[in-house]
Amino acid sequence: MISIRKPRTLRHDTSGSGTIERIVCAVTAFLALCWATSAPAHLTPNxxxxxxxxxxxxxxxxxxxxxxxxxxxxxxxxxxxxxxxxxxxxxxxxxxxxxxxxxxxxxxxxxxxxxxxxxxxxxxxxxxxxxxxxxxxxxxxxxxxxxxxxxxxxxxxxxxxxxxxxxxxxxxxxxxxxxxxxxxxxxxxxxxSMAGLFANAFRLGAHHIAQGYDHLLFLLALLLAAPLRAAGGRWAGERTGRETFRALALIVTAFTIGHSTTLVLAAFLGLRLPAQPVEAGIALSVLVSAIHAARPVFPGREALVAGLFGLVHGLAFATLVGNFGLGAATRATAILGFNLGIEAVQLAVVVVATPVLLVLARSRWGAKARVALAALTGVAALFWLAERLGLS
Structure with missing residues (x-):
């Protein structure tokens, strides 16, 4: 439907477009960090x-x-x-x-x-x-x-x-x-002490997810479409505020359940997979979520996808649980602190991202900005995938 906008509304949209441009620039800078190389290995003769x-x-x-x-x-x-x-x-x-x-x-x-x-x-x-x-x-x-x-x-x-x-x-x-x-x-x-173990595990979890650009991009790409409805193979409508918050909560909760499940299995049952397929699977999850943010691939099933890929992300977190101690009590304490640290950062990301997502959904530039951000995320995911499969 075509509508005639008043001049004041146009001025409001222009300000919104400036906000969108700043958002795109900020996310672009964030994505640039994802191309950082790993720390140097042992190079000396000692x-x-x-x-x-x-x-x-x-x-x-x-x-x-x-x-x-x-x-x-x-x-x-x-x-x-x-x-x-x-x-x-x-x-x-x-x-x-x-x-x-x-x-x-x-x-x-x-x-x-x-x-x-x-x-x-x-x-x-x-x-x-x-x-x-x-x-x-x-x-x-x-x-x-x-x-x-x-x-x-x-x-x-x-x-x-x-x-x-x-x-x-x-x-x-x-x-x-x-x-x-x-x-x-x-x-x-x-x-x-056990209190020190809990506090340090909390800091470790927060630090790990904050520096895990692939984990965060997967979550953010899924959140991009949270305020939108799918119709005819496209994102074509907006959800209400309540529906948006519900979708955000389900996605984050499902991701938490997924990575927590494999983390606990790794800690208490010794579940392990080789690092390369796990890291490649994480890159693939980012790519899938980026495609979905541009065009609906699994509309209404974002929480399910978040939970399933969360299992894979949890296997990456599980590389740390070998250092959580031998006793069941110490492992449980460390895993609880580690998970709460992850959730604290995820909650902070959602709190910051929610108003941005709502602005994107309601702006006339929102669709273009969303596709641009999805494309940048997809490029980063393809780079990671090629690198982790040994193709680059």
């Missing part, structure tokens, strides 16, 4: 040991330069089972983790491989360390003579990569250098 403390256990990532390891041990450095078994034995022979009274921590090798991630190839080992009965899980002596026994000039940097209960996450702390003349270092993380 070894590195990165510790991640959790209640009841410590995870350790060990990186030993392959060339130095081969020179020091004379062992084969391929990934045949017998070569990996020999490498595992050589490392465990020249290292120990001790309690203050001299008792040894139990060491389990979760993974071992010779691989080239960036720069020269390295020996990578993932370890799970548990203290002897009655000993603190936050105080240990790390003894290390790998490679250094045969090559005294070699050294290993010992770092704390994470300490969820103690507050460190994403801010690497250098403990010191293990050398031929100083092959032992003490790591004392002090006291940690």
């Amino acid at each position: 070894s590195e040991i990165r510790l991640d403390f959790a209640p009841g256990a410590v995870k350790a990532d060990v990186i030993v330069p392959q060339a130095e390891f081969s020179y020091a041990t004379g062992l084969a450095t391929d990934n045949r089972p017998e070569s990996l078994a020999a490498a595992r034995a050589a490392v465990l022979r020249d290292m120990a983790v001790l309690a203050p009274d001299g008792r040894r921590w139990n060491i389990v090798v979760d993974r071992i491989a010779f691989e080239q991630i960036a720069g020269p190839p390295d020996l990578h080992m993932n370890l799970t360390l548990t203290p002897p009965e009655g000993a603190s899980d936050r105080l240990l002596r790390w003894r290390w003579q790998v490679v250094m026994r045969q090559a005294p000039s070699h050294f290993a940097l010992l770092m704390v990569d994470g300490d969820l209960a103690g507050g460190t996450r994403g801010e690497r702390e250098l403990v010191g250098a293990l050398t031929a003349t100083r092959p032992e270092l003490v790591v004392d993380r002090g006291h940690a």
Whole structure:
């Protein structure tokens, strides 16, 4: 239907178009952040040991330069089972983790491989360390003579990569250098409480979702169409304010249920999938939601789609739950805090996005702006998808 607008209304729309332009510019700047590259990997010829403390256990990532390891041990450095078994034995022979009274921590090798991630190839080992009965899980002596026994000039940097209960996450702390003349270092993380674990898990969840541009774009793309009705294969009408808020609440709630389900399954049942298909699935979810924001693909089923893809997003969150501790109580506390942190950021996004979505839906420039934002989101999703499938 064609209607004649009064001049004052036209002036109002012009102001609205300026608002839309600012919104598009802001989202474009946000999308530019999504093209950031990952952090650099190990590039130096020294070894590195990165510790991640959790209640009841410590995870350790060990990186030993392959060339130095081969020179020091004379062992084969391929990934045949017998070569990996020999490498595992050589490392465990020249290292120990001790309690203050001299008792040894139990060491389990979760993974071992010779691989080239960036720069020269390295020996990578993932370890799970548990203290002897009655000993603190936050105080240990790390003894290390790998490679250094045969090559005294070699050294290993010992770092704390994470300490969820103690507050460190994403801010690497250098403990010191293990050398031929100083092959032992003490790591004392002090006291940690369940309240501290909850608070730090909350911060971790909030930080993770705030920096998870793909997670946020998936949610925002689904929210773009929340104020609209579909008709004839197009977005052709507006929902009432109550209907819009209901749609927003259902989408966010379904996404929460989805990612919480796989997070709990990962924490308590050990559910895991390889990282590449999970990350590719997340990129695909962003692409699907972007297409839907431009043209209705599953009108009225946004909550269902949010829940199903939320299961995939939860598998990405699940990469962190291995550091949530060994006990059921500590894992439950950490997962609750982590999920609440995610929900706090999601709620903030919805609060900020809702008035913007309503402005878009009611502006004469709204359809063009929505399609433009959907297109930008789709481009970012295609870039991620190609990158995560190894096509770029």
